[in-house]
Amino acid sequence: MSIGSIQRQAIVSFVWQITFTFVGLLSTIYFARTVGAGVLGEYFLFLAYLSIISLMTDGGLGGAAIKRISEGEEPDTYFSAFVVLRSFFMMLVLVTLIVLRTCFEELNNSGIFIWLILALIVSLLHGAVSSSMAGCGKIGIQSTATFINNISRIFFQVFAVFLGFGISGLAGGFVFGLFVGSIVQLHFFDLRFVRFEWKHVKSLWSFSLWTFLISAGMIVYSTADTIMLGYYLSNADVGVYRIALQFTALATFATDALRVTLWPRVSRWGIVGEIGLIEDSLSRAFTYSLVLAIPIFVGGVLLGDKLLYYFYGAEFGRGYMTMVLLFIVQLVNIFQFISTSYLSALDHLKDLLRITMVAVVANIVLNAILIPVIGIEGAAIATFITMGLNAVLAMWVLSKILTIRVESESLMNILKASFLMSLFVGGYRMIVPLSNIWLVLVPVIVGGGIYGILVLNFDRKILGEFNMICTNLIKNTK
Template identity: 65%
Template sequence: MSIGEVQRQSIASFVGQISFTFIGFLSTMYFAHTVGASILGAYFLFTAYYGIINMITDGGFGGAAIKRISEGEEQDAYFSAFFVLRSLFVVVVVSTLIGFRNYFIEFDDAGIFSWLLLALIASLFHGSVTSGVAGTGKMGVHAAGHLVNNISRIVIQVAAVFLGFGVAGLAGGFVAGLFIAAIIELRFFDLHFVRFEWWHVKSLSSFSFWLFLTSAGVILYSYVDTIMIDYYLSNSDVGIYRVVFQFASLATLATVAIRTTLWPKVSRWGKLEEIEFIEESLSRAFTYSLTLAIPVFVGGILFGDKLLYFFYGADFERGYLTLVILLFVQIVNIFHYFFTMYLGALNHQKDSFKVTAVSTAANIALNLILIPIIGIEGAACATLVTMGLSAILARNILSQIINIKIDNGSIFNILKAVFFMSIIVGCYRLLIPLSNVLLTLIPVLLGALIYGILILKFDVKMHDQFKEIATKMKIPWSSLL
């Protein structure tokens, strides 16, 4: 394809995200109806503890390796130094966990402590390969590997749950996905082990220190609500909250795809001092992310209660208010994601850490206060407040480095399209009882079609950009619009 590299890789990542989301939703629906909220809650706790411990084993060196490798100088040496450091961290952490196994009685009784250890070992193999692939700019391969990881994990999990393995089957599928994805990406991996010098380690460490602290804040930010919900409430509440959180993540599909693609590009542009590319990419990233997030937020308000009921079961319908809050969080999240990502990619990891440290501390405090009072809605509110705080702080710092541009015209066109779409599907909701899943899906699909047509009619710039992409991909534009 002759389309631009960033566009091509973003499209590949976005297609991967859509495919995974569709499969992920179907599998989660199956798990919700088969094993229930409590077993799902136990699995989400497994992934939460894995996320926190894996962050420790990574030590920030994964992101540092991507940064140094992406700069194009002595790539093999930086990769070799990263692999040795990461291996050392994994050995130390796994040995420590085995030594303190008696403190993980709940995990051991559930039969997933061993899976946690295997997951950490798998992360060494997977993290090394994916960091090398991403660092060399092969984001299409990276996106494909991410898709393979998720799809293979889900397929194995569905089979394991069907055979009655419960939470152990879910954890086992998680581990298998890491190994399979790493093997697939290894085919496109072209870095080599070479001798490296101490200064390579120091160069990685100088970047990884702040990246590790920032990552620690992000991981805690991502999982502290899950752990606190389990502490104050129950596994079932964890299951409902995380399922709703996953459902809300639909709003940031474009954000994740663009963010994944842009990180090594922004890093390279920063090294070459190509500021115009950086500023333009940030403006477009906001526009395309909000193009999806805003209509999904409105659609969630109109149909979220019925979608939760029909997709996951009656127990999950009580997560509707949490869903609405978390969908709004995803809009705020767009600015948080890109502001902090650009700070890190432009080698201002220390500033990114400061932002993350403040917001993480606030998040923990608010979760401690709100979850005992208003339950899972309290966790969602804590995330909303602190995500907004993080976005504001990060913007203030980033604005001193580059000019932050928002395409107000395109944002206004998005709001217009959403307004007319919501009137049409809102009337449907008022006039037709949503008594089954089909009657619920019809306005959702109708709303997506109406919004897609309206936004391309209202916004000439977006219309021309999509037309250019479609033309270069040999897709007849007249058949689309």
């Protein structure tokens, strides 16, 4: 992680994610208290349906375009072939949806079918620009545009919900943000349309076939719990579950930033045979993901019930046990997410497909068994079991390709700092009655400060890299 461009791009992604997380938290609190769990449940179902339908329009071509463009050979040609192919699939899907509109009774009744169509159309522009920017390695620009996308969406949604538009305001804001983010990236876009040949189509198609199957499995895996909760239970249950899941995602935003930054780099390193760089980046990716995930998990377990109650409202307080289970899921997700990302970047798609299909089948079966019996906790347990299975299989396959090294010394330092932080937070809760949100925020803020000081004091390697990053940032701002 000592390579300047990687640090810089990872920092950009990380800073934007921190900012967006804070703004997103405030907006979600507002939505939860204004429209309630039922409307939020409808919105989360809209996003789940959109993910599945978008899979049909993309066909794995987005991942194939990132891969081929990142290899540095004929990027303009592969970009052109990608846009033409994706436009063709988009047209087929849109015509099919419009013809079969009467079959989507729930979406028609809620008034979001038209927003679904608009979201698909705008996603054509967004996917073409964003995938190409990622393939070119312009992750800082892409991350900034993603932040602008998210912030624009939130402001639109808040204003629309304030005016009383409910689910239409939430869905419309999603479309608006997607469009704004696309326009921002176009300003820095330097690929151009050129003539392409059938060999370029075949090259994209050969890679996209595997990425499509893998993406299909991952999307089904990530949306099965939401859709099956909507089928077996109520929209309000979907809302409570997804809010708990969204809250626990705080533990992995460092992982998301690292994944976006490292994927095109690892792809390139794999082509030129820089195995040492790949292995070093993998070890540091695990460490930097856990340096935030573990203390957030500890704090969530100790204070999560009060945070859900005071932030989102009484009806969301019942999601505490689900939240604890999902925090564990997020810890496992770090190893699963990074391992599968490296397998994808290194072209081991057949192995990744097998792993994904096993996890998908297990996830659907477990959700179908557990949700009717124990409700939203059943969905969380199903996700935990299948996430663990996915992580173990992915790391097993990756270990045959690379030497996987978890930095045990740094891990122990993170655990020690988290334990000492937990003593303060637990003691505070025992002494101080948490009767309002301000009293809850005190251990969150102070505990975070204690952890940060301790982990930097315990781990000289992390401290050294932190000082180097700060020094470079100061130099770059002068």
